[in-house]
Amino acid sequence: MQPVRAPLARAVVLACQCGSAKNAIWRRTAFRRFASSGSKLLTRPNTPKPLPYKPVGPKPQPGDPPAKVSSEPAGSSSKAQPVSELVRSRWFPLFGIGAATVCISYFLAAQAVHWNMEPVERYAPGLEPQAPTGRPSIQSPVEFDLHLDKSEWRLGxxxxxxxxxxxxRGHVLEVAVGTGRNLEFYDWAGITATPEEVKKRALEKLNKVRGDRSKLADLGADEVRSFTGIDISPPMLDIALRRARQVVPQMAGALPKRPLFSQLASPGQHGLDCIALRDNKLRVFTTDAQSTLPSPPTGDKYDTIIQTFGLCSVRDPTLLLAKMASVLEPETGRIILLEHGRSWWDMVNGLLDRSARGHFERFGCWWNRDIELIVRDAERRVPGLEVVKLERPGLLTMGTHVWIELRLRRAVAIPKVDDGPGKSGERRSPDHEEKPSGSWFGNVSGSSSVLSVGGKPLGPKEP
Structure with a gap:
């Protein structure tokens, strides 16, 4: 056995030596090529795996016409399926779409019949089942104010x-100032300017008129000389004072960080609780606008009277307009109103009527009042009152918002009213209230509210 094992061992050793020699020779050759050419180190070739066989069509010849490009998606059949076959293969989604269409159509038709046949709660202005207050009953004033931020921006x-x-301009009265959402848009320079700023503004005006002092009065006629805000709710005025501290110049040092009207107010004009700032040029009163309106700091008439969304929140809106006219400067003065009420579309009016009670319970106002009817009624009943402009701005509001401007052609003498509408303006008994109409497509026949002061209605407007 010894002689056989020796040759086998020698053969194995020689084979290993030969393999290692071949590897060494191959490595030396690769390193030499890399050093001489500067290329990357050679590696053993990695042959790719064979791909599945795909038949290759004949190559296009120079004389062949161009191939047509198919517009059909890959995998689709060029043959059109017959309708019967399509219904058999897709009967379930087709049945679902048909059933949904029938259900939606039935629901819309039932709603239309219900809205047309069922009686709708609709009352003349001032004859609603509950008197409006203009104050939120379900939510707090802070929640009420926050709720309006996004909705007012979306609706313009x-x-x-x-x-x-x-x-x-001039002496300004804002009726139902509420939480003061208009305060940040006024030009307060004429009220809050310091003595240095007043001198600077006077010099600028003098330069504009080139030294002609007779024209200075015309330049100052367009600025706000005083501001008076009134509201019936002290909690709403707390938020208005907080907003005034933020947006009105010089108010941060005049009011505390958390002002409360009840703590800061003192008896003022007509015995009303009042906060007066900036030498009585900036005032806030708590009062019912239907009973008492304070006079301006100087004089007895206002140049501008502003109200936003207030005619829907008072017992007798026609009387309120008459009270505004009594403190307005004749001819040059303006009453500017931004209100919401009935639209020019009957469908929108039907929706307003059906949701009016829920809206009243939340916000304290009747938003389905006919504002144009109220204004025309006041124009007819208040001597000298005239509508200058009446338009419905904004497409998203679908005609529910109304912009109104009124002026007074001459002074109107209205006797003093201490208890709102007066004796003959009290609310009627339920037996005399207007009955709801049976159809929501009709229009309001007219206002049953009678403007009267001291038991005598105001006469018709003279030509």
């Missing part, structure tokens, strides 16, 4: 507030 009301405040 913020833009209209800015336009409304830009029209203010």
């Amino acid at each position: 009301i913020t833009k209209l507030r800015r336009k409304l405040a830009a029209e203010a």
